[in-house]
Amino acid sequence: MTIDVTKQHIVVAQNASGRNMNVPIYRLRGSRPGPTVYIQSSIHGAEVQGNVVIYHLIQRLKQLDICGEVILVPNCNPVGTNIKAGEYTLGRFDPVNGTNWNRGYHYVPDLVADFAKTVTPEESIEGIKRRFRQCLSTAIDEKLASPWGLGLAQQLNLKLQQIAVNADYVLDLHNGPVSTRHIYVPEYAKASATLFNIPHCIFIPNVFAGALDEATFCPWWTLTEAIENSTGRKVNFEVEAFTLEMGSQEVINFKEGDEDAESILAYLNAKGSLHQNAIAPKAIDRVGVYLKNYKTLFTDWGGMVEYIAKPGQYIKQGEPLAQILNIDDLDNENGSRVLSAPCDLIPILHFPSASVLSGTQLYKVFTEYETLT
Numbered sequence: 001m002t003i004d005v006t007k008q009h010i011v012v013a014q015n016a017s018g019r020n021m022n023v024p025i026y027r028l029r030g031s032r033p034g035p036t037v038y039i040q041s042s043i044h045g046a047e048v049q050g051n052v053v054i055y056h057l058i059q060r061l062k063q064l065d066i067c068g069e070v071i072l073v074p075n076c077n078p079v080g081t082n083i084k085a086g087e088y089t090l091g092r093f094d095p096v097n098g099t100n101w102n103r104g105y106h107y108v109p110d111l112v113a114d115f116a117k118t119v120t121p122e123e124s125i126e127g128i129k130r131r132f133r134q135c136l137s138t139a140i141d142e143k144l145a146s147p148w149g150l151g152l153a154q155q156l157n158l159k160l161q162q163i164a165v166n167a168d169y170v171l172d173l174h175n176g177p178v179s180t181r182h183i184y185v186p187e188y189a190k191a192s193a194t195l196f197n198i199p200h201c202i203f204i205p206n207v208f209a210g211a212l213d214e215a216t217f218c219p220w221w222t223l224t225e226a227i228e229n230s231t232g233r234k235v236n237f238e239v240e241a242f243t244l245e246m247g248s249q250e251v252i253n254f255k256e257g258d259e260d261a262e263s264i265l266a267y268l269n270a271k272g273s274l275h276q277n278a279i280a281p282k283a284i285d286r287v288g289v290y291l292k293n294y295k296t297l298f299t300d301w302g303g304m305v306e307y308i309a310k311p312g313q314y315i316k317q318g319e320p321l322a323q324i325l326n327i328d329d330l331d332n333e334n335g336s337r338v339l340s341a342p343c344d345l346i347p348i349l350h351f352p353s354a355s356v357l358s359g360t361q362l363y364k365v366f367t368e369y370e371t372l373t
């Protein structure tokens, strides 16, 4: 068993001094054939736990018999990581223009539709995959070479996507504000949800909103459907992509990072990335929801709150979610009031600050959830 580890840096941005901002790319290759895996972390700069997960993954993978290749890109947004306001990292949006750092990836449905017309009934799955990847890669290159230029976030996203486009399995590591571990799973890959040790799963449709997981699976899902609709042929390209939310932002936890790495290895082992390995998903309670039942609870008031319902707790309708302090009534019985759950739910994440303005996303919660086995 020999594992080939290489490290290179690519330039993803330049600061105002004209200095390059680099991102490291670690490639671990085994001697046996197998799938290509792409894993990145911290596209949102405050969401740092994924970097520890990648650290543990590299340490573990170096000792394992890898089939194929695992590509790891930690701290993939060196701009976002370094934007601080006081004690906090403003890592989710480019503060210059408000752009979400995770919304500039490439997906053009017409390109998929045109490509689908070139697929013949005799063409092998491998042949289709090779040609389609080339087509996507060329489209990304053309976009990057636009004579009109591109925004900072989009340049960053497309440079990363150009590496991810060759992967069979793509994992984008994020964090919520104050959050339990959860994962976004494309509906067609629902069976893969239980291959990770992640208790909360959100099943998402074939809709592109700009994120890396969608930019990866939407083209393949759309191509699969187009081929079936036009020829009746059922194909399975075995391309999957997930956004993993590894707990709360602004937090690094090495021990939990090792468990997160174990969870990812269980998935990779199930997908054939490891030779003769016993790592398997753990027997834990898992619940899932369809995206339409993943609800946001906004406030129609401003004030100060204690978050009573913790991420991951099972809450019944009418039970308290939060206690709210009313500054103008501290001297009477209206000094505080309780916000109750509008239905049975599981809080997945909540706003990180105790002081909130009206219209704040206070909680994001699972409703109408199902137990997964």
Ligand SMILES: [Zn+2]
Pocket: 044, 047, 102, 174, 175
């Ligand atoms: Zn994120």
